[in-house]
Amino acid sequence: MNKAIFFDRDGTLNVDLDYLCDFEKFQWIDGAVEAIKFLNDNNYLVIVVTNQSGVARGFFTEDDVKIFHNQMNEELKKFDAHIDEFYYCPHHPQGVIVKYKIDCECRKPKSKMIEDACKKFNIDKSKSLMIGDKIRDVECGENAGVRSILFEGGNIFDLIKKFV
Numbered sequence: 001m002n003k004a005i006f007f008d009r010d011g012t013l014n015v016d017l018d019y020l021c022d023f024e025k026f027q028w029i030d031g032a033v034e035a036i037k038f039l040n041d042n043n044y045l046v047i048v049v050t051n052q053s054g055v056a057r058g059f060f061t062e063d064d065v066k067i068f069h070n071q072m073n074e075e076l077k078k079f080d081a082h083i084d085e086f087y088y089c090p091h092h093p094q095g096v097i098v099k100y101k102i103d104c105e106c107r108k109p110k111s112k113m114i115e116d117a118c119k120k121f122n123i124d125k126s127k128s129l130m131i132g133d134k135i136r137d138v139e140c141g142e143n144a145g146v147r148s149i150l151f152e153g154g155n156i157f158d159l160i161k162k163f164v
């Protein structure tokens with residue numbers, strides 16, 4: 001079985017700007033690239049689980065989200081690092097785009113994104129970790145049965161080194 005580190009995206013891997021989808025404004029959190037590279041080199045899958053209700057709210061499209069994620073991996077290539085998979089929830093019950101205006105099973109703190117990843121990648125939850133800057137990230141991990149830690153700012157690699 002595989003082991004994984006699940007990351008929230010906005011506020012955890014990159015600086016949180018409201019409904020970010022313009023890659024020009026993208027900025028890594030301190031230590032994020034080093035953390036990803038370290039995990040790549042130590043046989044951890046690196047998996048992003050992110051709520052992107054900006055899709056439901058009509059601020060950007062799913063394609064924009066996918067392009068954004070591809071650009072993150074393009075940036076990581078410069079450091080010989082990569083994110084293995086991105087899971088995102090485009091829904092929100094108060095959205096304006098009908099297709100996405102649902103009370104879904106994937107929006108954190110629900111655990112479907114982690115559950116789906118665990119099935120797809122044959123992940124051993126007991127050897128894995130969820131990290132995010134919001135309580136709902138911790139709840140999401142716990143709902144999936146994965147040990148979870150809250151990132152409260154600073155250098156994220158320093159935090160991860162304490163747990164892996």
Ligand SMILES: [Zn+2]
Pocket residue numbers: 089090091104105106107
């Ligand atoms: Zn959803």
